Amino acid sequence: MACETDKALLQENIEEYIKDDNKVVTCKWLSLMHSIDINVAKRALHIFVHHQRNKGGNDDINVTFFVAGLGKSKDGDLMHKCAVVPETELEVVKRSLATVTSCHIFSVQKAKLKDYTPLYMTDYEVIKDNIDKCNRFSSIKCPWVSLKSGLSASKSAQQDVVKVVLSENKGHAFSNKTETGNDSPGSKTRALAKKVEPKGSITSMFASASKKDGGGNESSKPVQKTDAASKIKATKKKGGVTAFFEKKGDSPLKQKDVLLGKDSKKMDASSERFESNVTNEKKQDPKRKKKQAADADEEAPDKKRRRRIKTDLFDSSDDEDVEAGEPEEPEEEIEEMEQFEVLDKGIEEEHKMTEEEQKEEVDDSSLTKSAVVGKKRKRTKKVVSKHYEDEEGFMVTKKETVWESETDEEDEASVNKQEKKSHQSNTSEDMGKLATKNTKAKADPKGKAAAKKNSSPQKSKQTSLMSFFKKK
Amino acid sequence: MTEASMGVDILSEFVEVCIHCVLYSRGLYPQGVFEKRIKYNVPVQMCLHPGVCAYITNVVDSIKMLLSEGQVDKISVVILEENSTTPLERFVIELGSVKSNWTEKDPHLFQTEQALRGFLLKLSVTDALLHPASKDVTWTVHVHTQDSTLSAVDEQLVQKDFPWVEAEEKQQQMKNSRLVPIKSYNSDWLNMQLYAEESDKNS
Numbered sequence: 001m002a003c004e005t006d007k008a009l010l011q012e013n014i015e016e017y018i019k020d021d022n023k024v025v026t027c028k029w030l031s032l033m034h035s036i037d038i039n040v041a042k043r044a045l046h047i048f049v050h051h052q053r054n055k056g057g058n059d060d061i062n063v064t065f066f067v068a069g070l071g072k073s074k075d076g077d078l079m080h081k082c083a084v085v086p087e088t089e090l091e092v093v094k095r096s097l098a099t100v101t102s103c104h105i106f107s108v109q110k111a112k113l114k115d116y117t118p119l120y121m122t123d124y125e126v127i128k129d130n131i132d133k134c135n136r137f138s139s140i141k142c143p144w145v146s147l148k149s150g151l152s153a154s155k156s157a158q159q160d161v162v163k164v165v166l167s168e169n170k171g172h173a174f175s176n177k178t179e180t181g182n183d184s185p186g187s188k189t190r191a192l193a194k195k196v197e198p199k200g201s202i203t204s205m206f207a208s209a210s211k212k213d214g215g216g217n218e219s220s221k222p223v224q225k226t227d228a229a230s231k232i233k234a235t236k237k238k239g240g241v242t243a244f245f246e247k248k249g250d251s252p253l254k255q256k257d258v259l260l261g262k263d264s265k266k267m268d269a270s271s272e273r274f275e276s277n278v279t280n281e282k283k284q285d286p287k288r289k290k291k292q293a294a295d296a297d298e299e300a301p302d303k304k305r306r307r308r309i310k311t312d313l314f315d316s317s318d319d320e321d322v323e324a325g326e327p328e329e330p331e332e333e334i335e336e337m338e339q340f341e342v343l344d345k346g347i348e349e350e351h352k353m354t355e356e357e358q359k360e361e362v363d364d365s366s367l368t369k370s371a372v373v374g375k376k377r378k379r380t381k382k383v384v385s386k387h388y389e390d391e392e393g394f395m396v397t398k399k400e401t402v403w404e405s406e407t408d409e410e411d412e413a414s415v416n417k418q419e420k421k422s423h424q425s426n427t428s429e430d431m432g433k434l435a436t437k438n439t440k441a442k443a444d445p446k447g448k449a450a451a452k453k454n455s456s457p458q459k460s461k462q463t464s465l466m467s468f469f470k471k472k
Numbered sequence: 473m474t475e476a477s478m479g480v481d482i483l484s485e486f487v488e489v490c491i492h493c494v495l496y497s498r499g500l501y502p503q504g505v506f507e508k509r510i511k512y513n514v515p516v517q518m519c520l521h522p523g524v525c526a527y528i529t530n531v532v533d534s535i536k537m538l539l540s541e542g543q544v545d546k547i548s549v550v551i552l553e554e555n556s557t558t559p560l561e562r563f564v565i566e567l568g569s570v571k572s573n574w575t576e577k578d579p580h581l582f583q584t585e586q587a588l589r590g591f592l593l594k595l596s597v598t599d600a601l602l603h604p605a606s607k608d609v610t611w612t613v614h615v616h617t618q619d620s621t622l623s624a625v626d627e628q629l630v631q632k633d634f635p636w637v638e639a640e641e642k643q644q645q646m647k648n649s650r651l652v653p654i655k656s657y658n659s660d661w662l663n664m665q666l667y668a669e670e671s672d673k674n675s
Binding site for chain 1: 517592
């Protein structure tokens with residue numbers, strides 16, 4: 001009953017507001033004025049309008065509706081539209097919307113409104129009066145939102161001010177540091193970030209390599225590849241003394257890459273032909289890994305980098321030819337490096353020897369095809385002598401006795417000696433020259449390759465073995 | 473700035489806004505020449521036509537002079553029939569004298585602003601209480617003041633090239649008029665009421 005009387009009273013009030021006071025009654029205004037839920041206010045307005053319209057005759061009230069729904073924007077995109085429209089345009093607006101999600105009476109008034117200004121003014125006043133609790137009767141609520149008390153609000157405002165002041169100070173300090181170039185951790189990181197960003201992949205490769213070095217155990221082919229790539233790129237940029245040292249490693253590196261590729265091709269071809277090579281390959285892989293591991297370990301400090309460069313040179317010389325490789329070996333070598341090198345050489349030699357023997361047996365066409373390869377094999381034959389030296393110790397390897405033992409190519413050995421001497425004198429000089437000499441050294445055996453091919457590889461191998469035994 | 477001059481400024485501003493509002497609500501000019509502006513934190517309509525604006529500005533300046541020099545009883549916007557120049561409607565702002573020391577109770581003018589906003593809201597919905605706006609009408613502004621006040625500012629008005637003349641008797645009298653109260657306001661600053669008069673001719 002009470003509810004019914006309340007509703008009746010509300011209807012009376014609404015009629016009074018609208019007809020007597022000539023007020024604009026919006027649902028929000030009604031809700032706040034009578035402290036009723038917004039939906040109750042909407043329903044009351046709806047009932048009022050319904051009653052007025054049912055009375056018949058000439059009703060003098062104007063109604064505006066709130067309509068919401070999915071409509072299309074100018075671009076044709078779907079958008080949620082909300083509009084307050086007069087009653088006359090209600091159907092038009094509804095039709096323009098694909099889906100009407102909400103439609104209720106927004107306001108009832110006697111005047112025929114020309115614009116929304118009176119609606120805004122009406123709500124403005126009532127909202128201003130209830131500014132702290134203007135949404136208390138709204139059906140849209142958020143339980144996590146709580147109104148701060150005046151004290152806490154003032155405190156938070158003070159904290160905000162303090163924070164702002166602090167951040168400003170920090171900003172000043174930071175800017176000063178960056179300007180002066182002090183090495184604060186923040187500036188360092190910033191500088192690093194700045195460096196890393198523009199350079200992109202190169203620097204990131206460096207970073208990844210260094211990280212892996214730090215890890216210690218992680219050593220793999222990608223690391224080596226990145227190292228090689230980064231070195232090559234880095235050396236392009238560098239100049240002066242550093243360029244001198246870098247070049248020393250650089251040119252052999254390039255050669256090594258190329259030659260390694262060739263070797264791998266060679267290996268593939270040979271593996272197809274001969275199963276015996278498979279075992280050699282298996283041996284070779286772990287050794288390469290060892291090499292790479294050594295490279296990775298030695299990267300971090302500069303000294304080790306140099307070492308690695310030397311090893312690269314050594315490797316490349318092994319792969320390329322004995323003439324270029326041997327002169328670079330001697331005095332400056334480090335024991336560890338030598339051990340690695342010698343192991344590699346030994347196994348590679350064995351592998352190549354078997355390859356050559358079998359190849360010569362197969363056909364001549366393969367020989368002509370592998371003219372370049374044959375040269376290398378001959379070179380490697382000379383390296384075979386190193387292999388024996390390895391078993392004895394590296395001091396033995398450096399001895400020229402191995403070369404002398406090669407009876408077939410005394411001339412060549414003498415030429416090699418001369419070249420070696422010249423190389424030794426040149427080692428302290430520009431490495432660019434060395435690279436050219438290496439290429440020369442390659443070129444020289446080309447002419448001799450034909451003669452070497454005639455001589456059986458087995459013979460030379462046996463001679464070297466014999467020489468080894470003789471020594472003992 | 474003294475309280476009196478501040479009060480005069482506020483009042484003259486309000487008169488300007490009211491004139492624009494009446495012109496808009498009664499459809500004296502097409503809606504296209506009006507633009508929304510913010511006054512008292514609410515949107516109001518303002519006519520953009522330069523001739524109309526200049527005329528209103530001159531009227532308001534004159535009212536300011538009159539208010540500052542002496543007493544102004546009424547300011548009315550009169551809507552006249554175009555041919556006969558007989559008044560059809562009249563929106564009257566009836567003013568009491570601006571009181572002194574009025575800012576003590578309302579130093580930030582919140583109450584004053586709210587009251588003026590209320591006037592504008594009522595004015596904008598007044599057309600519901602009046603007859604539908606008639607076509608072929610013109611308008612003018614009448615100010616009810618004392619002779620001494622007018623003579624005090626007469627020279628200034630002439631200098632401004634906007635002299636005031638005494639209104640015709642015909643424009644002042646409205647037969648069978650009906651009074652429509654709009655809003656009244658009593659405060660420490662000012663006693664003011666706004667009402668509309670319309671002649672029975674429209675009915």
